Amino acid sequence: MEKEKNTLKKLIKKNSLMNAAFELFTERGFSNTSIADIAEKAKVAKGTFYLYFKDKYDLRAMITMHKAEQVFMKAWEESGINNKMSFEKTVLRLCSTTIDILASDKILTRFLVKNLSFGMFKFGELNINDKATPFYTLVDEALKRSKVKYRDPEIMLYLIFELIGSASYSAITDEVPVPITELKPHLLENARNIMKLYEE
Amino acid sequence: MEKEKNTLKKLIKKNSLMNAAFELFTERGFSNTSIADIAEKAKVAKGTFYLYFKDKYDLRAMITMHKAEQVFMKAWEESGINNKMSFEKTVLRLCSTTIDILASDKILTRFLVKNLSFGMFKFGELNINDKATPFYTLVDEALKRSKVKYRDPEIMLYLIFELIGSASYSAITDEVPVPITELKPHLLENARNIMKLYEE
Amino acid sequence: MEKEKNTLKKLIKKNSLMNAAFELFTERGFSNTSIADIAEKAKVAKGTFYLYFKDKYDLRAMITMHKAEQVFMKAWEESGINNKMSFEKTVLRLCSTTIDILASDKILTRFLVKNLSFGMFKFGELNINDKATPFYTLVDEALKRSKVKYRDPEIMLYLIFELIGSASYSAITDEVPVPITELKPHLLENARNIMKLYEE
Amino acid sequence: MEKEKNTLKKLIKKNSLMNAAFELFTERGFSNTSIADIAEKAKVAKGTFYLYFKDKYDLRAMITMHKAEQVFMKAWEESGINNKMSFEKTVLRLCSTTIDILASDKILTRFLVKNLSFGMFKFGELNINDKATPFYTLVDEALKRSKVKYRDPEIMLYLIFELIGSASYSAITDEVPVPITELKPHLLENARNIMKLYEE
DNA sequence: TATGAATGAGAGTTCATTCAT
DNA sequence: AATGAATGAACTCTCATTCAT
Numbered sequence: 001m002e003k004e005k006n007t008l009k010k011l012i013k014k015n016s017l018m019n020a021a022f023e024l025f026t027e028r029g030f031s032n033t034s035i036a037d038i039a040e041k042a043k044v045a046k047g048t049f050y051l052y053f054k055d056k057y058d059l060r061a062m063i064t065m066h067k068a069e070q071v072f073m074k075a076w077e078e079s080g081i082n083n084k085m086s087f088e089k090t091v092l093r094l095c096s097t098t099i100d101i102l103a104s105d106k107i108l109t110r111f112l113v114k115n116l117s118f119g120m121f122k123f124g125e126l127n128i129n130d131k132a133t134p135f136y137t138l139v140d141e142a143l144k145r146s147k148v149k150y151r152d153p154e155i156m157l158y159l160i161f162e163l164i165g166s167a168s169y170s171a172i173t174d175e176v177p178v179p180i181t182e183l184k185p186h187l188l189e190n191a192r193n194i195m196k197l198y199e200e
Numbered sequence: 201m202e203k204e205k206n207t208l209k210k211l212i213k214k215n216s217l218m219n220a221a222f223e224l225f226t227e228r229g230f231s232n233t234s235i236a237d238i239a240e241k242a243k244v245a246k247g248t249f250y251l252y253f254k255d256k257y258d259l260r261a262m263i264t265m266h267k268a269e270q271v272f273m274k275a276w277e278e279s280g281i282n283n284k285m286s287f288e289k290t291v292l293r294l295c296s297t298t299i300d301i302l303a304s305d306k307i308l309t310r311f312l313v314k315n316l317s318f319g320m321f322k323f324g325e326l327n328i329n330d331k332a333t334p335f336y337t338l339v340d341e342a343l344k345r346s347k348v349k350y351r352d353p354e355i356m357l358y359l360i361f362e363l364i365g366s367a368s369y370s371a372i373t374d375e376v377p378v379p380i381t382e383l384k385p386h387l388l389e390n391a392r393n394i395m396k397l398y399e400e
Numbered sequence: 401m402e403k404e405k406n407t408l409k410k411l412i413k414k415n416s417l418m419n420a421a422f423e424l425f426t427e428r429g430f431s432n433t434s435i436a437d438i439a440e441k442a443k444v445a446k447g448t449f450y451l452y453f454k455d456k457y458d459l460r461a462m463i464t465m466h467k468a469e470q471v472f473m474k475a476w477e478e479s480g481i482n483n484k485m486s487f488e489k490t491v492l493r494l495c496s497t498t499i500d501i502l503a504s505d506k507i508l509t510r511f512l513v514k515n516l517s518f519g520m521f522k523f524g525e526l527n528i529n530d531k532a533t534p535f536y537t538l539v540d541e542a543l544k545r546s547k548v549k550y551r552d553p554e555i556m557l558y559l560i561f562e563l564i565g566s567a568s569y570s571a572i573t574d575e576v577p578v579p580i581t582e583l584k585p586h587l588l589e590n591a592r593n594i595m596k597l598y599e600e
Numbered sequence: 601m602e603k604e605k606n607t608l609k610k611l612i613k614k615n616s617l618m619n620a621a622f623e624l625f626t627e628r629g630f631s632n633t634s635i636a637d638i639a640e641k642a643k644v645a646k647g648t649f650y651l652y653f654k655d656k657y658d659l660r661a662m663i664t665m666h667k668a669e670q671v672f673m674k675a676w677e678e679s680g681i682n683n684k685m686s687f688e689k690t691v692l693r694l695c696s697t698t699i700d701i702l703a704s705d706k707i708l709t710r711f712l713v714k715n716l717s718f719g720m721f722k723f724g725e726l727n728i729n730d731k732a733t734p735f736y737t738l739v740d741e742a743l744k745r746s747k748v749k750y751r752d753p754e755i756m757l758y759l760i761f762e763l764i765g766s767a768s769y770s771a772i773t774d775e776v777p778v779p780i781t782e783l784k785p786h787l788l789e790n791a792r793n794i795m796k797l798y799e800e
Numbered sequence: 801t802a803t804g805a806a807t808g809a810g811a812g813t814t815c816a817t818t819c820a821t
Numbered sequence: 822a823a824t825g826a827a828t829g830a831a832c833t834c835t836c837a838t839t840c841a842t
Contacts, residue, residue: 006821010826031231034811045828050813155386158377159367166366167359177358186355193397194390206801234836245803250838410822431631434815445824450817555786558777559767566766567759577758586755590794597793606842610805634832645807650834807839814832821824 014052016042018063026107030060064115067108072135075101081138087146088195091139091157095164095191096184102172103180109172113165149200156198160191214252216242218263226307230260264315267308272335275301287346288395291339291357295364295391296384302372303380309372313365349400356398360391414452416442418463426507430460464515467508472535474501487546488595491557494539495564495591496584502572503580509572513565549600556598560591614652616642618663626707630660664715667708672735675701681738687746688795691739691757695764695791696784702772703780709772713765749800756798760791 020041024033035056039046053059078101079093102109143153150156164187171180220241224233235256239246253259278301279293302309343353350356364387371380420441424433435456439446453459478501479493502509543553550556564587571580620641624633635656639646653659678701679693702709743753750756764787771780 006826013826035813036811046812047814047828047830048826051826055812152386154377155383159363159386159390162367163359163363167362177354183355186352186359190359190394190397193393197390197393210801235838236836239804246805246837247803247839248801251801255837406822413823435817436815439825446816446826447818447824448822451822455816552786554777555783559763559786559790562767563759563763567762577754583755586752586759590759590797593793593797594790597790606805613805635834636832646833647807647809647835648805651805655833803840803842805839805841807837809836811835812833815830816828818826818828819824820826 010052013042013044013048017044017049017052018059018066021059022063022067022111025060025063026111030056060115064112068112068116071098071101071108071112076135076138081142083145085142087142087148088192090142091160091195092188092191094139095160096188099164099168099180099184099187102168103184106173109169113169150195150198151200152198156194160194163187163190163194210252213242213244213248217244217249217252218259218266221259222263222267222311225260225263226311230256260315264312268312268316271298271301271308271312276335276338281342283345285342287342287348288392290342291360291395292388292391294339295360296388299364299368299380299384299387302368303384306373309369313369313373350395350398351400352398356394360394363387363390363394410452413442413444413448417444417449417452418459418466421459422463422467422511425460425463426511430456460515464512468512468516471498471501471508471512476535476538481542483545485542487542487548488592490542491539491560491595492588492591495560496588499564499568499580499584499587502568503584506573509569513569550595550598551600552598556594560594563587563590563594610652613642613644613648617644617649617652618659618666621659622663622667622711625660625663626711630656660715664712668712668716671698671701671708671712676735676738681742683745685742687742687748688792690742691760691795692788692791694739695760696788699764699768699780699784699787702768703784706773709769713769750795750798751800752798756794760794763787763790763794 017038021033021038024037024041033056035049036046038059039049049059053062075094075098079090079097081090081093085093102112139157143150143157167183167187168180170176171178171183177183217238221233221238224237224241233256235249236246238259239249253262275294275298279290279297281290281293285293302312339357343350343357367383367387368380370376371378371383377383417438421433421438424437424441433456435449436446438459439449453462475494475498479490479497481490481493485493502512539557543550543557567583567587568580570576571578571583577583617638621633621638624637624641633656635649636646638659639649649659653662675694675698679690679697681690681693685693702712739757743750743757767783767787768780770776771778771783777783
């Protein structure tokens, strides 16, 4: 009990530091944010920062992981994917849901695109819900169950995710070339079109 | 005459600063490079830096512009585009040549992707050869001449350029998911496939 | 009984802190050792440190006393001095044994030389075996019993101890100018020579 | 001319930093002196410190060298040594003069003993007057010229210098066991006595 | 134009010490 | 008696920028 309380307090403090940092990073950028700023915003002493994080880079990495996990977890849950769906449907649902989630949070999207290294993002070193279920593994299993077969399936998926991720980004953050609501149907149509191209 | 010589000298000094900075930025990163480092490498005094650039950010913007212009100019020239080519061929040639140019210079590619804001890259605020001929305008003219018509041509082009740019990047710099030589045929095939999807 | 147990526990904890600190001080130096380091090594909490010592300086002083006492006690015991020995023999035996003890522990020697203020070392604020028997007093008594008389006996002893201590030091820790085994006969010969010089 | 002026100015500033630091180091100790303190006392900005020294340790090393060189140079000059003197006289003169110089400056003596590594002090890695004439070499040459021969001359000299250095120290700084003026004749007598012991 | 010595604000980081538990 | 999270002053060091030459 004693210890739990302690741990809880520490978790709250850690979270408070991460939240403060996230706001500052997105408002004025990583290198324009000092540890003093973060500590001040989180209402703790500067030294306290170092009880929770090695340095600013460590903090950024933790925030990025945390935020990305939230997005992927939410995307998978809201997609309502099950074993009976075709592979095409699985992919399209995932794309659609992910776009929606990102579209609902410009700031988060900008942050993730800047800080998530591409490999992590696409090949899912991230785990959903703290269990060892990498994102990409889930997609891979759906692929194995699929009746329709595809040539070069990895390249195909890479191209789809690149297109969706990259093209969504500026549509969401800057409405360039058009707002994301307008671009979304194009993206899904193109995703389907790519899969058709790779059908065997 | 005297003045011309002076101007030349100044250009040389400016260039020398830009070259030094480019090397340092790509070797150790922007924020790990100080103005003292740049000045030392360029063999000028620290104060001299401020005669040519407002600050480090100004310098980076100038380098980025300069390097991107070089790439686009070279791509356009080497593509050997003329009025008699179909729009499809024009686009595919441009894609192919641009991929080749970037593939031949990993370091430059990494630098451009990191520093070129997407809008600039795609919608060609860049001018070729110091004349007011934006890159995108040239593509636009080819589009107008085309016999084949496309629905939502701007979105189509956006998607093609996004896909090419984004998917090429990690293939060039990290050979992920496959080396660029292997990925390139896929990219061109997909570009053609997108255009087919948008044909009217 | 209860209280005794408690006192024992405290002594163990205090000792554990002193041992930890001694190792760290000799390994990485006094100013490169933090109280956190010491507490961690001694497996106690940081706050516990302050129950036993005022600060790092206090701790160092206590360690130094303790270690020096051990050396002198051992030297006296191992010298096997008794009332029938001549003063010269007493002094030479003490010198010889002390050199041997120090030579057998380079690390301790380095520590003592660095931290033992000379006065303490020579004029014996140190007590042997927790009883109030200062080291120097013992030598003094031997001097009073001596049949052979010396002029300026205090200066004579000072010079002998300085020579032995100072010259041994770098021979032990760095084998400069020669290893201590080689230097030792010279030292004893010189000690005897000094005593001859001061005989009346 | 321009540059010379500059260099002079820089030398003055460097000296001013070294003087300020020397005073602070001797007054309150090395580790209790911060770079801010030094800069303030020398009336320069904190950053200026780093134009002249790598860090505090670098500064201390430079001061130590500088002060030690001054002492050795002065000692050699004031000893008025020439080729016709016997080796014994050469050594005794050097001892006498060095004791006098150190005795005239308690603070410097304390500083040098604390910071001069013993080897350097005794075997003279220091050069006199920037020319490549190590102190010990000069003594060595006198030894070679000597008519009287000595067994183990290096050990003999080591013992003499150890005795002089070590025994003078507390006499100078703390008048322990007696003031240096009283101790000095003893020291010289003992030095002569040691040489006698080693005569062949 | 060009220099580079000087500046001083401010960054990251450490750590002795306190105190509520 | 023992803990260890929290503090915040103090530290070293960097660096963009200025300015007298």
